Amino acid sequence: MAMNALALSDDIARHFGRARDSYQQAARLQRVVAEKALSLLPATAGLLVDLGSGPGWFHPRLRQHCTDLVALDLSFDMLEKTSAAQQVSLAVQADAQSLPLASETTDRVFSSLMLQWCEKPELVLQEAHRVLKPGGLAVISTLLDGTLQEFKQAWAQVDQHQHINQFLPLNFYQQLAQDLPELGLRLQTELVKLDYPDVLALARELKDLGANTVTQGRNKALTGKQRWQKVQQAYPTHCSYGQIHASYQVLYLTLTKQNRD
Numbered sequence: 208m209a210m211n212a213l214a215l216s217d218d219i220a221r222h223f224g225r226a227r228d229s230y231q232q233a234a235r236l237q238r239v240v241a242e243k244a245l246s247l248l249p250a251t252a253g254l255l256v257d258l259g260s261g262p263g264w265f266h267p268r269l270r271q272h273c274t275d276l277v278a279l280d281l282s283f284d285m286l287e288k289t290s291a292a293q294q295v296s297l298a299v300q301a302d303a304q305s306l307p308l309a310s311e312t313t314d315r316v317f318s319s320l321m322l323q324w325c326e327k328p329e330l331v332l333q334e335a336h337r338v339l340k341p342g343g344l345a346v347i348s349t350l351l352d353g354t355l356q357e358f359k360q361a362w363a364q365v366d367q368h369q370h371i372n373q374f375l376p377l378n379f380y381q382q383l384a385q386d387l388p389e390l391g392l393r394l395q396t397e398l399v400k401l402d403y404p405d406v407l408a409l410a411r412e413l414k415d416l417g418a419n420t421v422t423q424g425r426n427k428a429l430t431g432k433q434r435w436q437k438v439q440q441a442y443p444t445h446c447s448y449g450q451i452h453a454s455y456q457v458l459y460l461t462l463t464k465q466n467r468d
């Protein structure tokens with residue numbers, strides 16, 4: 208991994224680590240997406256690995272889906288929180304783009320809302336495929352371009368900095384599915400809209416989730432009250448009852464490892 212990729216991984220791990228105690232309260236989108244992703248993954252009397260497991264708030268649900276559960280995350284702080292809840296047999300600090308797991312040892316791979324933080328998401332998919340046993344399945348959810356587009360549009364009217372992470376377009380994954388047919392990828396999209404009292408509440412939720420790391424062209428300048436007011440005024444969709452809503456374009460990837468004949 209290049210030096211700046213390593214620094215970015217540290218930054219992501221640090222941000223998420225700081226959010227380990229505020230995360231669960233703020234994780235509204237995460238709840239909706241994790242439940243849907245789990246509904247696409249058949250249960251197993253075997254091993255399930257959760258990539259980018261976060262603080263492990265979803266592990267009681269995942270435990271009902273398998274016999275053995277392994278949590279894997281970049282952030283040591285998140286894994287500490289996970290271990291304290293005693294739902295997992297093992298907590299592994301690692302990068303999901305390079306799994307420290309032997310090939311063909313896992314029955315299921317689950318990953319919810321981690322992939323968008325990876326520089327090379329295709330490596331995660333290839334690694335998930337490598338560690339799955341023949342006949343094994345993975346479900347991985349991520350965010351696509353179009354996510355937080357209202358917030359992005361509002362900021363664009365206030366300054367030229369990038370305030371929202373960039374998300375890959377759907378056709379990136381469609382192309383991967385074509386280029387890597389051995390992964391047996393299937394794609395399903397969903398638009399989720401959440402309401403917020405105002406833009407500050409939206410920004411606070413992203414911060415509480417540790418999701419406020421911007422991966423390119425960061426602006427470290429302070430964001431004052433007046434600028435927030437301008438963002439609020441420029442925000443394109445105001446609900447009739449005074450709230451704003453934010454759009455999240457969610458992709459669910461199902462990956463199947465073929466049985467050997």
Ligand SMILES: C[S@@+](CC[C@H](N)C(=O)[O-])C[C@H]1O[C@@H](n2cnc3c(N)ncnc32)[C@H](O)[C@@H]1O
Pocket residue numbers: 219220223224234237241258259260261262265279280281282285301302303304318319320321324325418
């Ligand atoms: C938005 S949280 C999702 C947590 C949980 N899966 C959920 O649905 O609430 C993303 C998590 O992925 C972890 N993460 C980000 N990049 C990662 C990588 N390359 N490898 C492993 N974990 C990563 C972060 O540390 C964080 O805990």
